[in-house]
Amino acid sequence: MKELRINGRRLQERIAALGCIGALAGGGVCRLAFSRADKQARDHVEALMRQLRLEVHIDRIGNIAGVRQGEQAGAVVLAGSHIDTVGSAGMLDGSYGVMAALEAVETLNEACVRTRRPVAVMAFVNEEGARFMPDMMGSLIFRGDLSVEDARSITGIDGTTIGENIDRTGFAGDEPPGALPVHRYVELHIEQGPILEKEGCTIGVVEGVQGILWLAYTLRGATAHAGTTPVELRRDAAYVAGAVVQFVRRLALEIEGQCATVGSITLQPNLVNVVAEEARITVDLRNPDSGRLRMAAERLHAFVLETARAERVEVDRQIRVNVPPVSFDPSVIETVAAAAEGLGFRSRRMISGAGHDAQIMASVCRTGMIFVPSRGGLSHSIREDTAPEDLESGANVLLHTVLSLAQSN
Amino acid sequence: MKELRINGRRLQERIAALGCIGALAGGGVCRLAFSRADKQARDHVEALMRQLRLEVHIDRIGNIAGVRQGEQAGAVVLAGSHIDTVGSAGMLDGSYGVMAALEAVETLNEACVRTRRPVAVMAFVNEEGARFMPDMMGSLIFRGDLSVEDARSITGIDGTTIGENIDRTGFAGDEPPGALPVHRYVELHIEQGPILEKEGCTIGVVEGVQGILWLAYTLRGATAHAGTTPVELRRDAAYVAGAVVQFVRRLALEIEGQCATVGSITLQPNLVNVVAEEARITVDLRNPDSGRLRMAAERLHAFVLETARAERVEVDRQIRVNVPPVSFDPSVIETVAAAAEGLGFRSRRMISGAGHDAQIMASVCRTGMIFVPSRGGLSHSIREDTAPEDLESGANVLLHTVLSLAQSN
Numbered sequence: 001m002k003e004l005r006i007n008g009r010r011l012q013e014r015i016a017a018l019g020c021i022g023a024l025a026g027g028g029v030c031r032l033a034f035s036r037a038d039k040q041a042r043d044h045v046e047a048l049m050r051q052l053r054l055e056v057h058i059d060r061i062g063n064i065a066g067v068r069q070g071e072q073a074g075a076v077v078l079a080g081s082h083i084d085t086v087g088s089a090g091m092l093d094g095s096y097g098v099m100a101a102l103e104a105v106e107t108l109n110e111a112c113v114r115t116r117r118p119v120a121v122m123a124f125v126n127e128e129g130a131r132f133m134p135d136m137m138g139s140l141i142f143r144g145d146l147s148v149e150d151a152r153s154i155t156g157i158d159g160t161t162i163g164e165n166i167d168r169t170g171f172a173g174d175e176p177p178g179a180l181p182v183h184r185y186v187e188l189h190i191e192q193g194p195i196l197e198k199e200g201c202t203i204g205v206v207e208g209v210q211g212i213l214w215l216a217y218t219l220r221g222a223t224a225h226a227g228t229t230p231v232e233l234r235r236d237a238a239y240v241a242g243a244v245v246q247f248v249r250r251l252a253l254e255i256e257g258q259c260a261t262v263g264s265i266t267l268q269p270n271l272v273n274v275v276a277e278e279a280r281i282t283v284d285l286r287n288p289d290s291g292r293l294r295m296a297a298e299r300l301h302a303f304v305l306e307t308a309r310a311e312r313v314e315v316d317r318q319i320r321v322n323v324p325p326v327s328f329d330p331s332v333i334e335t336v337a338a339a340a341e342g343l344g345f346r347s348r349r350m351i352s353g354a355g356h357d358a359q360i361m362a363s364v365c366r367t368g369m370i371f372v373p374s375r376g377g378l379s380h381s382i383r384e385d386t387a388p389e390d391l392e393s394g395a396n397v398l399l400h401t402v403l404s405l406a407q408s409n
Numbered sequence: 410m411k412e413l414r415i416n417g418r419r420l421q422e423r424i425a426a427l428g429c430i431g432a433l434a435g436g437g438v439c440r441l442a443f444s445r446a447d448k449q450a451r452d453h454v455e456a457l458m459r460q461l462r463l464e465v466h467i468d469r470i471g472n473i474a475g476v477r478q479g480e481q482a483g484a485v486v487l488a489g490s491h492i493d494t495v496g497s498a499g500m501l502d503g504s505y506g507v508m509a510a511l512e513a514v515e516t517l518n519e520a521c522v523r524t525r526r527p528v529a530v531m532a533f534v535n536e537e538g539a540r541f542m543p544d545m546m547g548s549l550i551f552r553g554d555l556s557v558e559d560a561r562s563i564t565g566i567d568g569t570t571i572g573e574n575i576d577r578t579g580f581a582g583d584e585p586p587g588a589l590p591v592h593r594y595v596e597l598h599i600e601q602g603p604i605l606e607k608e609g610c611t612i613g614v615v616e617g618v619q620g621i622l623w624l625a626y627t628l629r630g631a632t633a634h635a636g637t638t639p640v641e642l643r644r645d646a647a648y649v650a651g652a653v654v655q656f657v658r659r660l661a662l663e664i665e666g667q668c669a670t671v672g673s674i675t676l677q678p679n680l681v682n683v684v685a686e687e688a689r690i691t692v693d694l695r696n697p698d699s700g701r702l703r704m705a706a707e708r709l710h711a712f713v714l715e716t717a718r719a720e721r722v723e724v725d726r727q728i729r730v731n732v733p734p735v736s737f738d739p740s741v742i743e744t745v746a747a748a749a750e751g752l753g754f755r756s757r758r759m760i761s762g763a764g765h766d767a768q769i770m771a772s773v774c775r776t777g778m779i780f781v782p783s784r785g786g787l788s789h790s791i792r793e794d795t796a797p798e799d800l801e802s803g804a805n806v807l808l809h810t811v812l813s814l815a816q817s818n
Contacts, residue, residue, distance in 0.1 A: 225602055226693040228668075229668075246651050261682070262648075263682060282681040284682050
């Protein structure tokens with residue numbers, strides 16, 4: 001069993017075939033959740049599952065699971081991800097994890113391996129949240145945090161509801177979400193960041209997902225003529241915004257594990273010769289440690305208030321997103337690490353910067369993730385890419401992780 | 410003659426009457442240059458000039474001068490400003506200077522004062538440049554820096570040319586611009602800044618107009634995932650922009666007489682969770698001293714290059730506006746100061762932060778300016794305001810300045 005390997009070429013072809021569904025003229029893929037392209041991709045995945053002789057379960061929101069029976073009945077070792085995409089995506093985000101799980105199952109089929117526990121492949125619906133919020137919707141519903149009824153009434157960016165889309169395309173099955181008992185969940189995904197590539201590692205053994213805080217600051221000063229108003233009489237919202245941008249970088253440098261980004265600044269009236277009356281800026285803070293994340297937010301807020309007061313600028317803060325950090329299960333983490341080591345791959349422990357269904361599943365069952373390098377760290381981009389040998393390596397780590405989890409108690 | 414005073418109430422009424430032309434529903438005025446409202450306001454001014462028995466001269470771009478004969482013929486003592494406005498203006502910017510000059514003439518008429526030199530009132534066209542660039546167009550054409558033909562072919566923000574607008578509204582006369590010989594030029598204007606109000610002065614004796622440099626920086630980095638990209642791998646255009654905003658404030662604090670403002674920041678893609686690929690920022694630098702202005706620009710550019718290099722961000726700089734400082738004539742400055750002192754007003758020497766036709770006229774003839782306080786320093790705003798007594802005081806200073814200049818050699 002130690003010699004078992006997936007078929008890298010077949011995996012490539014499967015990823016490419018799925019990538020043809022919703023392909024964009026200029027390259028890349030658009031398969032927004034609950035769209036026709038998403039449905040077409042789901043039909044493709046379902047057909048593959050049946051071809052692999054998996055028992056297909058589709059729940060009332062559209063999560064698709066394909067179960068391969070084990071020696072004993074009961075909770076499955078589940079591997080999967082999602083096949084919906086953002087508006088202008090590459091072929092790998094999500095799809096890779098689903099196709100690699102199917103490839104692992106086919107490898108088990110070909111080798112006539114009989115596992116102790118059943119193994120299943122999952123394609124969660126609407127992980128991206130690009131058309132209908134919230135993101136990670138399929139796993140949230142699977143976990144029971146959102147009802148199918150509430151989800152169906154959610155209106156998307158095009159004004160339609162999820163319910164309408166599901167009914168029109170015949171998207172959903174009739175099983176209750178979360179009915180499938182899950183023993184362990186493992187998700188293989190591209191890193192979406194530059195760390196593995198930069199460090200020459202093939203495998204990321206993911207220990208958790210960092211917490212995310214999205215803050216929206218509105219700074220209100222007063223317009224003034226840029227040529228006639230001395231500094232001491234200004235209430236310059238842009239000046240405070242600039243100071244915040246600098247301070248946010250300091251947080252990233254000074255606090256362990258801290259990501260901190262100002263990605264959006266919007267000034268009013270935004271004219272060359274008028275002191276800005278208003279600045280709206282966003283701050284994206286992430287840290288795998290909830291205490292440090294809270295400290296970063298507190299230090300930031302103290303700085304904003306102090307700087308704004310000195311400039312006589314008013315401050316309003318909105319918390320847009322507040323997702324606590326998630327730690328994966330130590331035993332699953334060690335299983336992934338052992339699989340990577342057994343296959344001779346250079347790996348490193350790491351934290352996921354982006355959100356994944358695995359972070360939702362982590363409170364359903366013992367969960368872990370496997371990362372492979374993203375070229376240039378690019379993500380949510382049609383230029384997203386991973387070397388074919390890395391895709392193959394990741395799928396082999398998934399195969400041996402699943403095997404190991406399905407054989408143990 | 411020392412006891413001669415303008416009629417403050419009549420001046421108020423004239424300003425209010427002119428302010429009804431192009432009045433905005435929510436308050437304020439919109440009389441964009443060469444518009445119907447601008448034409449209507451010009452007709453109003455022309456009628457007033459004729460009522461005051463002035464000899465009206467309208468040149469081929471539409472500058473209107475009304476001449477009151479003196480004991481001797483020849484070059485006039487010219488007082489004026491403009492009556493066009495920005496899109497959302499108050500009633501005072503420009504209009505005050507023209508109405509006060511007419512009020513001064515009427516005061517001379519009523520007192521049957523015969524001046525040695527002729528006195529004239531000027532309303533220059535298109536000082537604001539809000540619809541058709543460049544600003545200060547009327548005085549530039551008067552000075553001979555721009556031909557009427559070239560100006561007529563300029564296309565405005567609404568896609569029409571100045572020529573079309575002039576011909577449709579019968580805006581222009583047939584005199585060649587600059588034909589009126591000018592002995593001295595004096596412009597009375599609201600300060601458009603907070604200094605006089607803050608210091609409790611009634612009159613600003615304007616010694617010059619500061620030089621203006623408008624710089625547009627484009628900073629090009631690379632997008633990256635805000636949750637997965639470590640600081641050392643980022644090429645964050647927003648970070649460099651923030652540093653520039655901070656440095657610009659330092660320039661204002663460290664360099665004598667320096668105004669320095671970042672009023673506009675535009676990020677791409679401007680999303681909460683994406684490191685900004687591009688930042689476009691403007692810097693407005695002003696200094697009455699051309700050497701210091703140049704130094705400020707050089708220090709800024711060195712800082713931008715150094716900061717951007719450290720972040721591996723590319724820099725492009727465009728110089729949008731580069732107007733050297735203008736010094737007004739010492740004898741006119743002293744005449745204004747003496748008039749203010751003779752009337753018992755608290756005054757201070759100052760530099761104009763904003764541009765005015767007077768800075769163009771300064772190379773045509775000996776020139777000066779008079780400022781009155783702007784409430785809260787507000788300008789180019791429907792909340793622009795000046796106390797009635799200050800408007801009256803300024804007009805009296807204008808009257809005695811004009812009188813003095815028209816009587817001397």
